[in-house]
Amino acid sequence: MPELPEVETLRNALLPLVRNQTLAELKFLRADLRFPIPRKQLKKEMTQSVVTDITRTGKYLLLHNDKGAMLWHLGMSGRVVQRPSMKAEEKHTHAIFHFAPETYLHFIDPRRFGCILWVPKDAGHPLLDHLGPDPFSDEATPELFKERARTCKGPIKGFLMNATRIAGIGNIYACEALFEAGIHPKKPANKLSKPQWEKLLIEVRHVLRKSINAGGTTLRDFFNTDGNPGYFALDLSVYGKEGEPCPRCGNPIARSVHTARSTFFCKTCQKR
Numbered sequence: 001m002p003e004l005p006e007v008e009t010l011r012n013a014l015l016p017l018v019r020n021q022t023l024a025e026l027k028f029l030r031a032d033l034r035f036p037i038p039r040k041q042l043k044k045e046m047t048q049s050v051v052t053d054i055t056r057t058g059k060y061l062l063l064h065n066d067k068g069a070m071l072w073h074l075g076m077s078g079r080v081v082q083r084p085s086m087k088a089e090e091k092h093t094h095a096i097f098h099f100a101p102e103t104y105l106h107f108i109d110p111r112r113f114g115c116i117l118w119v120p121k122d123a124g125h126p127l128l129d130h131l132g133p134d135p136f137s138d139e140a141t142p143e144l145f146k147e148r149a150r151t152c153k154g155p156i157k158g159f160l161m162n163a164t165r166i167a168g169i170g171n172i173y174a175c176e177a178l179f180e181a182g183i184h185p186k187k188p189a190n191k192l193s194k195p196q197w198e199k200l201l202i203e204v205r206h207v208l209r210k211s212i213n214a215g216g217t218t219l220r221d222f223f224n225t226d227g228n229p230g231y232f233a234l235d236l237s238v239y240g241k242e243g244e245p246c247p248r249c250g251n252p253i254a255r256s257v258h259t260a261r262s263t264f265f266c267k268t269c270q271k272r
């Protein structure tokens with residue numbers, strides 16, 4: 001599944017191609033993905049308009065013009081690739097965007113959990129309105145999370161992965177950040193101290209940043225190949241390392257499973 005670092009890398013790849021360019025033509029090859037695509041509206045509001053910027057919140061990308069923004073989410077299997085024309089070249093190409101002079105972006109999503117929507121200027125959107133702050137935004141502070149976790153007795157890992165609390169943190173990054181911060185994944189969110197929140201937020205940003213930087217080196221692959229981009233090659237400490245020695249203390253990494261999702265952690269370094 002494309003995670004926040006992949007989406008940020010896509011944003012970085014698209015910016016020089018798209019910013020301040022005219023979106024000459026939009027073509028949709030089906031009526032819906034996860035939600036119906038507002039095709040008429042998107043064509044009306046965006047055709048021949050200049051895309052002024054691309055921003056990201058969590059795993060959502062927004063392509064802005066002066067009337068609003070086209071909202072993209074890549075779902076479980078989405079990709080956006082550059083192709084030489086408006087002609088769909090592979091299966092599961094659901095939308096094609098032609099930016100002047102000759103940039104053709106193909107939106108491909110085999111499992112169709114992604115979305116393409118329209119967000120009018122200053123109107124907000126239900127998908128965005130319920131999102132917690134992006135981990136890199138100024139709004140994301142230890143004070144805010146400590147306050148919001150005050151009544152949350154559930155485990156901190158669940159809090160981190162809940163997009164309404166903080167946007168865009170997947171399992172792999174939650175496991176890694178909690179390990180680096182020395183916090184047990186099952187520690188109740190409301191029991192974290194202020195210094196623990198400070199440390200955790202630093203580590204969340206650090207693991208995401210590390211992955212974004214790693215993505216920079218594979219940018220061309222990510223943008224041009226047909227294969228599933230998957231996770232960037234990451235230097236991971238605990239994720240997927242059950243039984244291997246903890247990089248900090250040498251004791252074996254543990255794994256627990258909750259609602260079909262694995263949590264990897266060190267029982268020695270991450271105290272409850």
Ligand SMILES: [Zn+2]
Nearest residue numbers: 246249266269
């Ligand atoms: Zn350890």
